Amino acid sequence: MDWITAFAGVFRPDVFFYLVVGVVSGAVIGTLPGLTATMAVAVLTPISFWLEPACGFAMLIGVYNSAIWSGGISAILINTPGTPASMASTFDGYKLARKGYSGLALNINTIWSVTGGLLSTICLATFSFPLARFALKFGPAEFAVVALFGLTMMVSVSGSSPIKGLLVGFLGLLFSTVGLETIHAFKRYTFGQVGLLDGLNFVAVMIGLFGIGEILHQIYTSEREENVIQAEVKTKGQMPSPKLLASLVPQNLFAAAISIIIGAIPGAGGDIASIVSWGQAKRMSKFPEEYGEGSVEGLSVTCTANNAVIGGAMTTMLSLGIPGDAVTAILIGSLMMYGMTPGPMLFIENRPFVLTLIAQMVIANLVILVFGLTTSKIYPRLLAVKKTTLWVVVLFSCFVGAYAINNSTTDLIAMAVFGIVGFFFKMLDVPNGPFILGLLLGGLLEANLRRTLAMTMGSYSIFFTSVISVTLLIIAIVSLFLPSIISGIKKKFRTK
Amino acid sequence: MKKKLLVLLLVVLVAFSLFAEGSKEKGKFPTKQINIVVGASPGGTSDVVTRFIAKDVETQLGVPIVTTNKPGGSCSVAFEYMAAQKPDGYNMMYMPVESAMVKPLGLTTLEPSSIRYIGLAMYLPATVTVNKNAPWNTFEELIAYARANPGKVTVGNSGTGSIWHFGAAGIEQVTGVKFNHVPFDGGAAAATAVMGGHIDVAAVAPGEVLPGVQGGDLKVLAIVDKNRSNLYPDVPSFGELGYDVKVLGWGAFGVPKDTPDDVVAILEDAFGKAIQSQGFRDLCEKYGLTPGYLNAAASQEFAEAQAVWYQNEIPKFNLK
Amino acid sequence: MNKAGLIFVGISIMIALGFMIPAFSMPGGSVDGAPGPGYFPIIVSLLVIIFAIIQGITYLKEDVKTFEQTETQVKNKPTLFITCVTILVYTILFSIIPFIPLTIITIGFLNWLYGKKWVHNSIFSVVFTVVVYLIFSKFLHVML
Numbered sequence: 008m009d010w011i012t013a014f015a016g017v018f019r020p021d022v023f024f025y026l027v028v029g030v031v032s033g034a035v036i037g038t039l040p041g042l043t044a045t046m047a048v049a050v051l052t053p054i055s056f057w058l059e060p061a062c063g064f065a066m067l068i069g070v071y072n073s074a075i076w077s078g079g080i081s082a083i084l085i086n087t088p089g090t091p092a093s094m095a096s097t098f099d100g101y102k103l104a105r106k107g108y109s110g111l112a113l114n115i116n117t118i119w120s121v122t123g124g125l126l127s128t129i130c131l132a133t134f135s136f137p138l139a140r141f142a143l144k145f146g147p148a149e150f151a152v153v154a155l156f157g158l159t160m161m162v163s164v165s166g167s168s169p170i171k172g173l174l175v176g177f178l179g180l181l182f183s184t185v186g187l188e189t190i191h192a193f194k195r196y197t198f199g200q201v202g203l204l205d206g207l208n209f210v211a212v213m214i215g216l217f218g219i220g221e222i223l224h225q226i227y228t229s230e231r232e233e234n235v236i237q238a239e240v241k242t243k244g245q246m247p248s249p250k251l252l253a254s255l256v257p258q259n260l261f262a263a264a265i266s267i268i269i270g271a272i273p274g275a276g277g278d279i280a281s282i283v284s285w286g287q288a289k290r291m292s293k294f295p296e297e298y299g300e301g302s303v304e305g306l307s308v309t310c311t312a313n314n315a316v317i318g319g320a321m322t323t324m325l326s327l328g329i330p331g332d333a334v335t336a337i338l339i340g341s342l343m344m345y346g347m348t349p350g351p352m353l354f355i356e357n358r359p360f361v362l363t364l365i366a367q368m369v370i371a372n373l374v375i376l377v378f379g380l381t382t383s384k385i386y387p388r389l390l391a392v393k394k395t396t397l398w399v400v401v402l403f404s405c406f407v408g409a410y411a412i413n414n415s416t417t418d419l420i421a422m423a424v425f426g427i428v429g430f431f432f433k434m435l436d437v438p439n440g441p442f443i444l445g446l447l448l449g450g451l452l453e454a455n456l457r458r459t460l461a462m463t464m465g466s467y468s469i470f471f472t473s474v475i476s477v478t479l480l481i482i483a484i485v486s487l488f489l490p491s492i493i494s495g496i497k498k499k500f501r502t503k
Numbered sequence: 504m505k506k507k508l509l510v511l512l513l514v515v516l517v518a519f520s521l522f523a524e525g526s527k528e529k530g531k532f533p534t535k536q537i538n539i540v541v542g543a544s545p546g547g548t549s550d551v552v553t554r555f556i557a558k559d560v561e562t563q564l565g566v567p568i569v570t571t572n573k574p575g576g577s578c579s580v581a582f583e584y585m586a587a588q589k590p591d592g593y594n595m596m597y598m599p600v601e602s603a604m605v606k607p608l609g610l611t612t613l614e615p616s617s618i619r620y621i622g623l624a625m626y627l628p629a630t631v632t633v634n635k636n637a638p639w640n641t642f643e644e645l646i647a648y649a650r651a652n653p654g655k656v657t658v659g660n661s662g663t664g665s666i667w668h669f670g671a672a673g674i675e676q677v678t679g680v681k682f683n684h685v686p687f688d689g690g691a692a693a694a695t696a697v698m699g700g701h702i703d704v705a706a707v708a709p710g711e712v713l714p715g716v717q718g719g720d721l722k723v724l725a726i727v728d729k730n731r732s733n734l735y736p737d738v739p740s741f742g743e744l745g746y747d748v749k750v751l752g753w754g755a756f757g758v759p760k761d762t763p764d765d766v767v768a769i770l771e772d773a774f775g776k777a778i779q780s781q782g783f784r785d786l787c788e789k790y791g792l793t794p795g796y797l798n799a800a801a802s803q804e805f806a807e808a809q810a811v812w813y814q815n816e817i818p819k820f821n822l823k
Numbered sequence: 824m825n826k827a828g829l830i831f832v833g834i835s836i837m838i839a840l841g842f843m844i845p846a847f848s849m850p851g852g853s854v855d856g857a858p859g860p861g862y863f864p865i866i867v868s869l870l871v872i873i874f875a876i877i878q879g880i881t882y883l884k885e886d887v888k889t890f891e892q893t894e895t896q897v898k899n900k901p902t903l904f905i906t907c908v909t910i911l912v913y914t915i916l917f918s919i920i921p922f923i924p925l926t927i928i929t930i931g932f933l934n935w936l937y938g939k940k941w942v943h944n945s946i947f948s949v950v951f952t953v954v955v956y957l958i959f960s961k962f963l964h965v966m967l
Binding site: 045049052053056143144145146147148187189190191192194201202204205273274327328329330333336337338339340343344346348349350351352413414415454458461462464 | 544545546547550551554555558570571572573574575576579580583608609610611654657662663664683684685686687688691692694695696698699700701702710713714715717718719720789790
Binding site for chain 3: 395398400
């Protein structure tokens with residue numbers, strides 16, 4: 008009965024209106040590189056205070072889900088992730104678009120993002136408490152192991168040359184050490200620049216490597232008068248067939264499960280979830296060689312992953328009052344502004360409101376599905392301009408986007424420098440993925456490793472006594488070596 | 504052809520520079536949007552307090568007030584930015600306790616005397632919080648245990664050199680025990696680690712442990728303030744327990760140093776009203792902040808005195 | 824031998840050394856057991872050097888000329904170079920020159936470089952800049 012009221016509440020004209028407003032603005036902000044979901048929610052939060060809680064939250068929930076989904080659009084079309092969570096969608100999405108399947112890629116993004124969002128909402132509605140309790144078990148030691156596990160993905164995202172991938176991956180780890188570190192508050196490699204105290208901004212570097220690097224590469228290699236989409240846009244096969252979708256179900260259920268847990272763990276978000284899901288799916292896939300070359304399967308798992316994180320993060324936020332990621336940190340602030348404190352009491356005192364939130368998550372995802380599938384034909388058409396026009400538009404969107412993250416010119420310069428680095432990486436056939444992964448996970452690994460050692464007075468034994476950490480270490484080692492062992496065995500059988 | 508282009512560009516440039524300057528009326532303030540910079544990420548206490556006050560001041564002054572976040576280096580990034588802005592009253596900054604700490608920490612050369620404070624809004628006490636299953640039910644029990652086992656109690660703070668690191672060190676000083684300090688990325692992360700049982704104590708802001716306390720996962724043993732907190736009326740304060748309060752967080756607002764007196768007076772008045780409003784007092788109660796207004800001159804004096812204190816104390820903590 | 828690859832490997836080793844050498848003079852671990860700030864950079868830069876050497880050996884054995892340019896690439900080389908310089912100059916001037924004039928001039932210059940007609944160019948650069956400015960500054964409150 009509660010549920011019926013909750014769902015009926017979302018269809019109140021004003022609530023539904025603000026939900027749609029949220030979805031549309033999220034779609035715009037999320038598509039622009041540098042304007043992350045965090046920023047989208049932060050911008051709309053003050054506006055939401057003018058509305059009553061149900062309307063205000065409808066808007067914020069709409070923005071949050073939609074910005075994560077639409078980050079994949081720019082990842083697919085211009086190789087620049089709109090939000091960090093869609094980083095892994097560039098690996099296959101952009102390749103698909105270059106082959107003329109941009110419509111298919113966009114629809115895959117929409118369908119699986121919505122699936123991920125819905126699956127995670129079901130988790131939120133059914134077993135939020137046990138899940139949040141489990142997430143609490145991740146302390147510094149477990150975090151360090153999670154980061155280590157993430158780093159084993161460097162091999163998966165390296166493409167054809169694992170050594171090259173590991174080399175740039177470790178370079179990324181090295182660059183993650185720039186800035187003021189939390190454990191001893193020591194300034195490393197900042198050269199007296201205040202702007203570098205917080206280190207190299209991950210989003211800015213990512214926009215540079217992927218976005219600017221790609222544009223520079225196009226400037227170097229292509230004829231100027233060409234239109235953007237070289238390959239003929241295929242008219243057939245843009246809407247995925249039910250058979251295709253059905254074949255993707257197992258991998259995506261697995262990706263959703265991983266991502267919901269990662270989302271629930273405080274401090275780990277969509278960026279890590281999508282790349283881990285992609286790497287893991289590649290290891291388990293029947294066609295790992297297609298990954299990174301335009302695999303529909305690879306694209307779909309990343310899309311599922313980044314939206315599945317939302318439900319996980321909301322779970323921790325609502326049931327424990329702890330932010331699961333940067334966006335939920337802001338949502339906690341706005342809940343408190345409305346006079347509600349997230350935490351177990353919220354489920355008892357404000358149960359109708361929690362149900363309304365869950366209903367809004369479901370409806371927001373359905374709105375995204377409709378909106379996404381109907382607009383997927385428009386986006387590729389936006390790219391039917393001269394290449395030169397697109398270059399300028401993408402360059403300047405990247406500039407403003409990188410600056411907008413923190414209003415920092417240091418971020419902007421870092422983006423420009425890594426843009427040029429990205430070009431050389433491309434020319435040398437060096438993969439970007441491992442570098443970004445190293446930069447992303449370096450801080451998490453180092454800080455938590457040293458934090459653990461500070462806690463245990465320098466003893467490493469905790470890594471082997473914590474059940475979670477041992478399990479993760481075993482999974483990491485097995486999944487690192489299993490694919491090569493299996494293929495080795497297969498080869499042996501074949502030669503016999 | 505190119506000449507025409509050049510002319511067109513020039514015309515546009517001139518038009519825009521006129522547009523950007525806007526209406527320049529002498530002797531009237533404010534006539535356009537005021538920007539407030541927060542040196543922390545959205546969603547935290549600093550951000551919420553600033554946005555709340557800004558909304559009130561907006562209705563008083565009748566111009567839009569826009570809050571922007573420029574996080575980094577314990578507010579030093581925003582601090583350096585603000586010190587270089589035009590001193591016209593349209594550029595303001597939220598000045599947290601860290602503004603008195605960044606110089607002795609070696610993060611920047613700026614100190615409270617490099618800025619003009621226009622009013623202090625509130626104080627922020629630390630709470631000594633433990634897991635509900637912890638063997639200690641009072642602060643005295645915790646201290647007795649810590650005294651018997653020096654360096655064994657793990658105390659989470661919001662980062663080495665952060666306010667709550669000194670908060671925990673201040674507790675060590677007045678009680679004469681030795682903790683094992685574990686730095687986290689922010690106070691909420693430390694509170695989470697206590698909830699998960701990874702560390703023993705979190706000495707962080709009241710709002711950061713509130714969800715855990717309400718949910719029954721955490722218990723607060725003491726408030727590091729002279730008086731009890733409205734948020735935890737049953738928890739004894741340091742004042743009652745007979746200890747000195749060494750470290751207290753606070754938040755104020757500031758403008759670049761050379762902002763004219765008449766502009767400062769207008770801002771001081773508007774912010775003073777907003778800070779003393781019932782609405783802000785309610786917000787403080789919700790977040791466990793201690794409301795306490797100081798006017799421009801008093802807050803300047805307070806901040807500079809704090810800077811002297813940290814200048815003397817920070818080297819003793821042997822950070823580097 | 825892959826010359827470009829070897830240059831990349833060489834730069835990687837230089838970066839690793841650049842991180843490693845200052846790390847040795849960073850303070851040691853504190854009494855409570857946490858390793859000092861130099862611990863992690865030293866380990867990682869060692870790993871970089873090891874993998875750079877392995878990759879360097881592969882490049883030495885390789886028999887490709889990576890930078891054999893196609894005709895298009897030779898023709899585009901100056902454009903690429905000027906674009907890179909423009910990007911760097913723009914980002915450095917960003918905090919010095921106000922956003923609108925700087926962006927209009929930079930877009931105008933790039934469009935001219937890419938051979939756009941001047942009518943299209945001037946309309947495009949002004950309109951695009953103003954739209955970006957309005958969206959970011961007025962709606963999203965970015966400090967442009």
